[in-house]
Amino acid sequence: MGAAGGPAGIQIGELRLLGTDVADATWRELPIPGRYRWVRDLHPAAESFNVAQMYALLARDLRTGSHSVPDFDAGLRLHRLVDAVKLSADTGTRQSVS
Structure with missing residues (x-):
């Protein structure tokens, strides 16, 4: 792939x-x-x-x-989103992002 x-x-x-x-x-x-x-x-x-x-x-x-560039908070939000996507894929359930 x-x-x-x-x-x-x-x-x-x-x-x-x-x-x-x-x-x-x-x-x-x-x-x-x-x-x-x-x-x-x-x-x-x-x-x-x-x-x-x-x-x-x-x-x-x-x-x-x-x-004009992403800060720590933007990085944290992105990592939380990626973690939620992974968890959703692993469990087959909808996840919320905090």
Whole structure:
């Protein structure tokens, strides 16, 4: 069975955005505007690009007090969700996420 996005399901390459228009249902790659690229000296296909992007945003958050990257609480919520999904799969019962 193939893994989604890469080894062990981890996405480490360049992200692509695809879209269509109403008249033509053909999927095309949409350009990602430069304002969404915070790391200029690293090619988007580099394995470390996405991590570097996150670190650049974290540095900006620390400098400016903004909140553009996930924090500890977001990580905790995600882990609780994943735990609930696993438990639901194991037991066949609906789980609530606290």
